Amino acid sequence: MLEMKHDFFVTDNDCMQCCKELGKQAWLFIQALPIGTPTDDDEELSGEENQKFMVVADMVDVSGMTRDNIEAAIYGFYASISEMEELYEADISELMQLVAECLFENVHDWTGYEYASGPMLWNQAEQTIQGFMDRNGRWEE
DSSP states (O other): OOOOOTTOEEEEGGGTEEEEEEETTEEEEEEEEEESOOOSSSTTTOSGGGOEEEEEEEEEEOTTOOHHHHHHHHTTTOSOHHHHHHHHTSOGGGOHHHHHHHHHHTOOSGGGSSEEOOOBOHHHHHHHHHHHHHTTSOOOO
């Protein structure tokens, strides 16, 4: 289980996604992404315990986003800004961390992240994410 340090907080337990506010409208995100699916062809390699993951991290700054940029960022998560505001009973200006999270999750190609690890098992991904938080958001040196 991850130990939160240096103002990081969990935003999604399913993928160990953690976030840290860096400034007025900038956040640092890290998470484990599943890559591929274990096959049933080889009993030793099949099963959930052998699922491979890639740890990705990036800084997301939403300070200069227009309303159209926000709509594009939340697409696939929310139907509109209005729906998001109604759901959370808040103005979009109070929901920019969620907008940043959507933008982070909308990266469709792992090369779009500032940091992307090689393939690893869940427990290795957890160790990588913990180390990232232990080092206050810095990659291994």
